[in-house]
Amino acid sequence: MSWGVANLPYGVFSRQGQAPRVGVRYGDRVLDLAAALHDEVFAAPTLNPFMARGRAAWHDTRALIQEKLTGDLSVTGAHLIPLDQVTMHLPIEVGDYVDFYCSLDHASNLGRMFRPDAEPLLPNWRHLPVGYHGRSGTIVVSGTPVKRPRGQLKAGVFGPCAKLDIEAELGFVVGVPSELGSPAGAFEDHVFGVTLVNDWSARDIQAWEYVPLGPFLGKSFATSISPWITPLEALPRIPGRAQDPEPLDYLRRRDDWGLDITVEVSINDEVVSRPPYSGMYWTPDQMLAHMTVNGASLRVGDLFASGTISGPRREERGSLIELTWNGNDPIKLASGETRTFLEDGDTVTIRATAGDVTLGEVSGTIV
Amino acid sequence: MSWGVANLPYGVFSRQGQAPRVGVRYGDRVLDLAAALHDEVFAAPTLNPFMARGRAAWHDTRALIQEKLTGDLSVTGAHLIPLDQVTMHLPIEVGDYVDFYCSLDHASNLGRMFRPDAEPLLPNWRHLPVGYHGRSGTIVVSGTPVKRPRGQLKAGVFGPCAKLDIEAELGFVVGVPSELGSPAGAFEDHVFGVTLVNDWSARDIQAWEYVPLGPFLGKSFATSISPWITPLEALPRIPGRAQDPEPLDYLRRRDDWGLDITVEVSINDEVVSRPPYSGMYWTPDQMLAHMTVNGASLRVGDLFASGTISGPRREERGSLIELTWNGNDPIKLASGETRTFLEDGDTVTIRATAGDVTLGEVSGTIV
DSSP: OTTOTTTOOEEEEEETTSOOEEEEEETTEEEEHHHHHTOGGGGSSSSHHHHTTOHHHHHHHHHHHHHHHHSOHHHHGGGEEEGGGEEEEOOSOOOOEEEEOOOHHHHHHHHHHHOTTSOSSOTTTTTSOOEEEEOGGGEEETTOOBOOOEEEEETTEEEEOSOEEOOEEEEEEEOSOOOTTSOOOOHHHHEEEEEEEEOOEEHHHHHHHOTTTOOSTTTTTOEEEOSOBEEGGGSOEEOOOOOSSOOOGGGOOSSOOEEOOEEEEEETTEEEEOOBGGGOSSOHHHHHHHHHTTSOOOOTTOEEEOOOOOOSSGGGOSSHHHHTTTTTSOEEOTTSOEESSOOTTOEEEEEEEETTEEEEEEEEEBO | OTTOTTTOOEEEEEETTSOOEEEEEETTEEEEHHHHHTOGGGGSSSSHHHHTTOHHHHHHHHHHHHHHHHSOHHHHGGGEEEGGGEEEEOOSOOOOEEEEOOOHHHHHHHHHHHOTTSOSSOTTTTTSOOEEEEOGGGEEETTOOBOOOEEEEETTEEEEOSOEEOOEEEEEEEOSOOOTTSOOOOHHHHEEEEEEEEOOEEHHHHHHHOTTTOOSTTTTTOEEEOSOBEEGGGSOEEOOOOOSSOOOGGGOOSSOOEEOOEEEEEETTEEEEOOBGGGOSSOHHHHHHHHHTTSOOOOTTOEEEOOOOOOSSGGGOSSHHHHTTTTTSOEEOTTSOEESSOOTTOEEEEEEEETTEEEEEEEEEBO
């Protein structure tokens, strides 16, 4: 069965008239963990207090849930609630949000578009995972409508964004904090799980504003994440992609943290791209090591994302700016319509799977 | 008297063995507000719950405190605690932290240094207040030691930052949130008060990492703020500096939000610069309007800062990279020592006053 005991992502749900609390998805139902495990940490409206318990607790809790769900369901079954009776909420209280830029194909495509006469990759790109801080206060859960932003499009021109885009990404959720002044420890001791991210982007606003301090209003209007956080333990791992030059020691991979995850991007229910996460240049353990090497501390609920996932082939590109080559080569939909960037009413859904494990979806409609 | 009833900044203090709570500074004492006003909102460990009450409550509370302090001190005096008996804490729980780049002289100086053959200002600079998101989890209160960060200094080179710098700034603290999807309302309806900010900067790390997504590890290791938040009501206001071209309508000034604040930067107790806030090109109401014009929401505790305050004269520059022209022209200290960038053991203190009102100081020592 889909969403079986090998999967078991965590989320925050509510039943009508009741306060949000933590559950685990099992098939088409959600297990009310506070009730099933008699543990008040799951009565919180976010995953943060549970995540803060750390890796041993994550492992033991998962094992306990698997035991309950494969045991006598006449007991546990009472705490399984059909998904159509619940509302899903933002599962974490987000601390800081960092967005990286880890796909070589994505970074090269953007370089080719915007600096056609120069090397596609900037000199620093192969030496460190480039990243920046985004706005954590505008992170919303899948299903939240996304209002087309307005802003400065160029000198003296104000109006609605005409190049509204998506970025299909994976996000990594920090469960265990680290001390100010010291780099973080091992990846698996800090990172609780994985979510899907759509980093909505207003390309015209971004192009005008972004020098020299980076993206700001072109991104800060909304970032959507999936309601389910998949624990690291559920995900199959593979070696990361080869790197040249060899990274500095603090970025050296000490374990395999490549992830064999297939992503699928749909516009109005039609698949327009299938970006492969396995081809990402920088792996999430390297992102974490880089983000904290200067002594920056982690908090429970920090979120860091991979940046747009793009593969080398056209049908593997994770943003419309790449799929349509900045609007010059529209994509055709089955309806006969074409798209350069998003139109009002468009619904974008990003889904992902890792073998038998599904990471669910993040979806949003432009209003 | 200094720190009199026209001043009255808010902070969070604790007495030995007691939990942090909100107070107001009066002379060399702090008024315990939960005790003096019989209001539990001040028993919180941050200003956030009080700030969330909004502008009318800010005004009424200030008036009430002034009344108590100018009335019968035989009653109120019992709740005035000498400052040397308390520890000051980070006064707010920070939501998102945005840093702007509002000084024409600062932006021009950096342009001249790094792009000597081009126009000092980039094309967007006079059209919008350029800004970016910083790391809110590493904002610390004045007095917290700052550990020299390590990181990538250029391709293949890792080590301690050799160009550790300061940025003297004002920070604006949001008290009242705004809705996702709509621009914020009037400045004075959202912004509670002003703090001093030292945006510590690792110039070598920053120079290597910052293209194309902006500063990241060069800033994220620490940002210090003063323990006292001065309410807007205490600050004298002046017209903002003339702007050319006329800004777009959403950035048009509807009221005078220029601030006549004199800032003083000291290294090891010796004043090295006096940047005038009055000369800033973009005013804080314009920063707020810009930050939310795309529909980005505000949360209680959001902090946005002005960027380095620099005036046109050398002795008015608010960063060492400007004062020493990227290390080429060291400053001489009274001790006979020179400085290009900060050395271990250096203490940097930024103080500010607005007429008779003092904003206090933000201080930190490099370790």
